Amino acid sequence: MKKMFKSTWLLICSGVLAVFMLACFVNNQPIPIDMPSFTQEELAAKKQEAAKEARATERRHKLVQMYACKTDEDCVIVDKDPCGCAAGPKGVTAINVAYLPEFDSLNNTPFGTKSCPEISSTEKECSLSARAVCQAKHCKITY
16 A cells, blocks of 8 residues: 555656656746856957956066075075165165166166265165065064
């Protein structure tokens, strides 16, 4: 008796499922999907934005590499500002000597109308005892 009840119940369920599936697939109307449409100009702008972000990410990665070091000999003091120490302690930094050409190309700040002070800063970073060292695998200036 149980077996017959189970078989009948499965037959009824499969019939209901078949009717339900038929009802779902009979609709010949496509399913509406709201997709944003972009013009060629908008697509070009998005591509340019993505390329700009990729260049910025690459630049940040290069900057991280520029400050990385293993020994004190890897590091050198360079001018971040066109005025160097005349701009004060923020005018200099320590980088890996292997990245000196890339640093110069990335840091090609033109003088423009900027005038430099006549006297260099005597802050610690610009003192005669300042030197570039490798601390915690990062180039820094010590005094």
